[in-house]
Amino acid sequence: MPESKTSERKKDHIELCLQDKVSYKIKTNGFENYDFEHYAATEVEFDKIDLSTEIFGRKISLPFMISCMTGGTSEAKKINEKLALAANILNIPIGVGSQRQALESKKHYSSYRAVINNAGKVPVLGNIGAAQVAMSKNPADQIKLLIDLIEADAMVVHLNPLQELLQNEGEPDFNGLLKNLEIICKNSPVPVIAKEVGSGISKKAAKKLLDAGVKGIDVAGTGGTSWAAVELIRSGQTDTFFSEWGLPTSYCVRTVNELKSKNKFTLIASGGINNGVDVAKSLALGADLSASARIILLELMNNGSEGVVSLIKSWFLTVKKIMYLTGCNNINKLKKIELIRKGELF
Ligand SMILES: Cc1cc2nc3c(=O)[nH]c(=O)nc-3n(C[C@H](O)[C@H](O)[C@H](O)COP(=O)(O)O)c2cc1C
Numbered sequence: 001m002p003e004s005k006t007s008e009r010k011k012d013h014i015e016l017c018l019q020d021k022v023s024y025k026i027k028t029n030g031f032e033n034y035d036f037e038h039y040a041a042t043e044v045e046f047d048k049i050d051l052s053t054e055i056f057g058r059k060i061s062l063p064f065m066i067s068c069m070t071g072g073t074s075e076a077k078k079i080n081e082k083l084a085l086a087a088n089i090l091n092i093p094i095g096v097g098s099q100r101q102a103l104e105s106k107k108h109y110s111s112y113r114a115v116i117n118n119a120g121k122v123p124v125l126g127n128i129g130a131a132q133v134a135m136s137k138n139p140a141d142q143i144k145l146l147i148d149l150i151e152a153d154a155m156v157v158h159l160n161p162l163q164e165l166l167q168n169e170g171e172p173d174f175n176g177l178l179k180n181l182e183i184i185c186k187n188s189p190v191p192v193i194a195k196e197v198g199s200g201i202s203k204k205a206a207k208k209l210l211d212a213g214v215k216g217i218d219v220a221g222t223g224g225t226s227w228a229a230v231e232l233i234r235s236g237q238t239d240t241f242f243s244e245w246g247l248p249t250s251y252c253v254r255t256v257n258e259l260k261s262k263n264k265f266t267l268i269a270s271g272g273i274n275n276g277v278d279v280a281k282s283l284a285l286g287a288d289l290s291a292s293a294r295i296i297l298l299e300l301m302n303n304g305s306e307g308v309v310s311l312i313k314s315w316f317l318t319v320k321k322i323m324y325l326t327g328c329n330n331i332n333k334l335k336k337i338e339l340i341r342k343g344e345l346f
Helices: 005-017 076-092 099-104 109-120 130-135 141-148 160-164 177-187 203-212 226-234 249-261 276-284 294-325 331-336
Strands: 053-055 059-060 064-066 126-129 154-158 192-195 217-218 266-270 289-292
Touching: 005 076, 005 099, 005 226, 005 294, 064 076, 064 294, 076 109, 099 109, 099 126, 099 141, 109 141, 126 130, 126 141, 130 154, 130 177, 141 154, 141 177, 141 226, 160 226, 177 203, 192 266, 203 217, 217 289, 217 294, 226 289, 249 276, 249 294, 249 331, 276 289, 276 294, 276 331, 289 294, 294 331
Parallel strands: 064 289, 126 154, 154 192, 192 217, 217 266, 266 289
Antiparallel strands: 053 059
16 A cells, blocks of 8 residues: 555655755854853762753653654654664653654554653653644644553644745644644643744744643754755755754753743753753753754664664763763753853953
């Protein structure tokens, strides 16, 4: 039986994301504009640094998650199995890719369940797009089905207006999104997180989403995967303006974090988080945890689950060194340090 259009698109996305053409070329994640304040009087005992933290009341070993990527194809099942194994070994959360395919047919249910079958007890996040939420006649039941399918601990709604706008078969009409999101948030048995896919969430957008009831914001800003570039390449076009569209991850984290004075929510930094320095800076700017997608997929394809585990461990060795040098023996302390803007150093 031929694959559905949604499945075919997911296959294209995986294949294209294995090429470097899909990353931002000019716009960065912005973290290079910040530096750590070296603390010469550190008394931190390196081996006793505690990297553990919590997400929605669940203890995890690192402030990091494997971002939502795939599902809905047989290739996705294999990828999800291996990603989940890595998440299990590291005791960190993992998201599944858009569950849209599961709304269309039961054929690839197992590609999503591959995550819970291999992730052990780590938090697992479901995922659905803003377009599906906006057009749903029964958003509460729809979300319940997706949560139940993977016994999700939280549900992500991804907002991808730029991608929908540039995709040939895209659905950029999000009219009704906030109303339906509010219904979902009221009825969902698990916390709902709003997430971009690489163009960033501004403070203004985050405020609207928090007012609708979301309990988490994953800013997913620029500097990593450009979904405009992915869709333009898919349709044989180029457009350097939209390929570089969006808000840098560091800007989103810093400004959305200002909303924490009035709202309780989990702030996730993603979008071009490609090393331990990015992770540490994102936490220092206010994120509760950071997350990565494409770099993890590339590592998985090259070196399997073990490669992913080694990569993330190496990042957190860097984070530990930074914590030692800034006088932080736990993640809460790292979240409270002030970064220096590069211009202020001279
Ligand atoms: C192959 C691939 C598939 C993705 N599919 C989804 C998806 O289904 N839902 C979603 O919310 N984000 C999806 N994303 C976006 C990522 O979760 C992330 O927000 C974005 O790629 C930016 O992070 P990065 O720069 O670390 O790649 C996908 C990313 C990749 C690389």
